[in-house]
Amino acid sequence: MPARSALRFSSRLTALLAGVMLAGAALAHGDVTPQAVDTHELPSLGDGWRDQNPFRGNDTAIKIGSSAYNQNCARCHGLEAISGGIAPDLR
Ligand code: HEC
Numbered sequence: 908m909p910a911r912s913a914l915r916f917s918s919r920l921t922a923l924l925a926g927v928m929l930a931g932a933a934l935a936h937g938d939v940t941p942q943a944v945d946t947h948e949l950p951s952l953g954d955g956w957r958d959q960n961p962f963r964g965n966d967t968a969i970k971i972g973s974s975a976y977n978q979n980c981a982r983c984h985g986l987e988a989i990s991g992g993i994a995p996d997l998r
Pocket residue numbers: 931932935936937976979980981982983984993994995996997
């Protein structure tokens with residue numbers, strides 16, 4: 908294979924591999940529809956930027972968030988965000 912065509916082949920291969928890797932990253936969470944999360948019990952946050960988590964210590968928010976995590980994330984990331992190795996540990 909002449910040098911110029913080998914170079915063209917190797918740059919195409921590099922582009923293909925980069926595309927496959929990017930697709931893998933983008934599709935890591937798959938083509939899934941998350942379970943709906945009912946947040947109607949939570950207070951409205953308004954438009955202003957918050958410096959602190961407004962739900963810290965809010966038992967209702969913690970209950971809703973735990974339920975949402977358990978329904979949507981725990982099967983891969985583990986209960987309490989402690990991974991068994993199939994997906995990254997989220998702690
Ligand atoms: C079907 C399995 C699966 C489910 C369900 C899932 N994840 Fe993931 N998640 C993964 C995998 C696999 C990765 C690693 C992807 C990678 O490294 O490219 C990942 C990566 C992540 C990362 C990046 C972690 C890091 O260290 O880079 C976060 C944050 C994350 N997931 C949050 C969530 C949340 C929040 C949910 C629920 C709403 C969720 N995931 C549901 C499989 C899953």
